[in-house]
Amino acid sequence: MNYVPVVQFTYEINGKFVIFDASSSYDPDGYIVNYTWQFGDGSIGYGIIASHNYENEGRYNVTLNIEDNLGNKNSTTKMVVIDVTPPSTICKLNPDINGRNGWYVSNTILVLNATDSLSGINRTYYKVGGGAWSEYFAPVAISEEGNHTVYYYSVDNSGNYEETKIMNIKIDKSPPSTHIFVDKNSSGGWYNERINASLFSNDAISGINKTFYRINGGEFLEYNMVINLGDGKYFFEFFSVDMAGNFEENNRMEIKIDTVSPEINIISPLKGLYVFGRKIFDTELTFVIGSLEVNVECYDLNGIELIEFYYDNIYKGNSTSSTSSWEINEFSIGKHEIKFIAYDFAGNKKIKSEEVYIINLKWN
Secondary structure, eight states: OOOOOBOOOEEEEETTEEEEEOTTOBOTTSOEEEEEEEOSSSOEEESSEEEEEOSSOEEEEEEEEEEETTSOEEEEEEEEEEOOSOOEEEEEEESOOOSSTTEESSOEEEEEEEEOSSSOEEEEEEEETTSOOEEOOSOEEEOSOEEEEEEEEEEETTOOBOOOEEEEEEEOOSOOEEEEEESSOOBTTEESSOEEEEEEEEOSSSOEEEEEEEETTOOOEEOOSOEEEOSEEEEEEEEEEETTOOBOOOEEEEEEEOOSOOEEEEEESOSEEEETTEEEEOOSSEEEESOEEEEEEEEOTTOEEEEEEEETTEEEEEESSSEEEEEEOSOEEEEEEEEEEEEETTSOEEEEEEEEEEEEOOOO
């Protein structure tokens, strides 16, 4: 029986240069006398081992034809891919930039898409920051805040390595914080002198872009200098925006300023003669016969917190009412002093005193 030869070959590619080896071909009942190679680009070669340098990249059908000593022929064909161009990898982020100035304000998904027109993609690799390289299989979630550097590349089936590519991903999901500083101390929520209010903003990731404020429901203004405030009640609102576009929730604060001392009006006794509590007639001085009844009225734009009454610098009592009365019914002869000290809620005080001449020979 006369058998045809068995055709087999291997090849090794180095760039565009290929070595073909037909050593594994054989003839069952004789020996092979001819090896003819068709390299697929119009070129022909001979021998059990042949080499060929391709001018261009591409896919080539290489055919090996052999003939044995009895004239039997056989052939086989393999596709050889000449690929010296590295693959290309595109990095996309989902969603697209959703903040400002190149920042993301939410988690983002890293998607790598690699292509190679000839031999195809073998593997794709990536790493984030200084981490280890990982093979890419599926989209990668990046949630940590901060500035991340992503490195990535691909390798094709011909062993061509893509040059490592770099993408920066900036994530800031946290709004900034703003605090107000007042350069004076308050008393009971009130300031009793003009104040300077300053706004201090902080954002640890992307940084502060702008800070805004408004007073008593007016238009929001950009903060750029210290705010000086005088007497009044102010409903203060303020917030900041960071470079990524995160808006801080509106902060609210009431600022109350009262730099004016209260007014004290002595209703009685006034200049005149008083006998047992009744005014008889007007005089240039104040004379009292019998017990002394004192009536005072105080006024302050923001309210009276306390009125204190003193008789000859001896404390006699206080009142939280703006209109108050006291009675002095103790042994008194001669000149005495009645004094009032009024305090408003801001800590401002006013002192008013008057001299009276009293004759009271009894006391309770």
